[in-house]
Amino acid sequence: MPHEYDVIVVGAGMVGAAIGYGLAGGNSKLLMVDGADTDFRAAKANFGLVWVQGKGLKDPSYRQLTIAAARAWPEFAKGLQAESGINLAYEQNGGLVFCLGEGEFSARTALVNEWNSQTPDCAPLVHMLDRTELRRRFPSMRLGDGVVGASFGELDGQVNPLRLLSALQTAYLRRGGRMRCGQAVTGIQALREGGFEVTAGSFQARGERVVIAAGLGSAVLGPMVGLDVPVRPQRGQLLVTERLAPLLPLANSGLRQNIEGTIMIGATSEDAGYDLATTTVAAAGLARRAVRILPDLANAKVVRQWSCLRVMTPDGSPVYATSVSHPGAEIAVCHSGVTLASFHAGAYAKAVACGSLPGALEPFHHERFNVQEA
Structure with missing residues (x-):
């Protein structure tokens, strides 16, 4: 059978959708394959920050990547909004x-x-x-x-993360990309004649190349093509209030007022495995600190508490790698999907399209975790 697609992107969350959007257009035949909405999705708990300060402390490559991504965000947001017709509620006021x-x-x-x-x-x-x-x-x-x-x-700012995800997927489809949702990918097999076959339930598709951007699922799918990336879940719990009059003129790392007026309060950083439970202890701690910062929140009603799982590598920095044993297979894993969206849709997608990652991304190779301690 001939290859049906030039590139298959496994995962249509914040990272996969940005990569797919950047790859789409021209004469390329693209497919994004995604699981169900009930899957472990970091996008559900994303705070919506385009954040620079403190990122990459003691990791100069990550620091420079974050700075470059934040600087590229205004133009990226302008283009994505125009193409998708969706207001991202993006602000870069610090x-x-x-x-x-x-x-x-x-x-x-x-x-x-x-x-x-x-x-x-x-x-x-x-x-x-x-x-x-x-x-x-x-x-x-x-x-x-x-x-x-x-x-x-x-350089810090904020964006509505759900609008961002919707805009990326919408623009990707408008550029001619195809999407298959509702069934998680369970297999990626290298074909003898070259390329890969991707299996999701009863669905199968073949592509010359494959990009794994499946968040926590990347730990299972990566080794199928020689890309063994260690990732772990980190639980984050958040609160959201009723709609309030303007209290915050700009974003804060633990408080953010949406364009609709609700205030997000968060987030915890818990090593709880794949447990998605919410706790009163976390809610009390988040609320207590929020009220100490903004006393006007004392009488606000909390309308929702939820948790989701972040995607964390051992050192907290992203992973970008090409498989040596399975040429044509790539992997992209990070927990800063919003901040790095401009990079994933821009420079990274261009590198994937060219078939070669630049040397500047070498520090993000997953082999850094295999260095033996002296």
């Missing part, structure tokens, strides 16, 4: 990490200074603001007495 007490402020200052020192090729991108400066810059925010200051990231 972002804050609030500090409660002098201890948090001192610790955050040390981290920011270290992070800025590792980016000597540009002016500092993150600044510490004391309470006086916070009130001067953002007079509409009524802060709790315990807020002594915050770090401010110039």
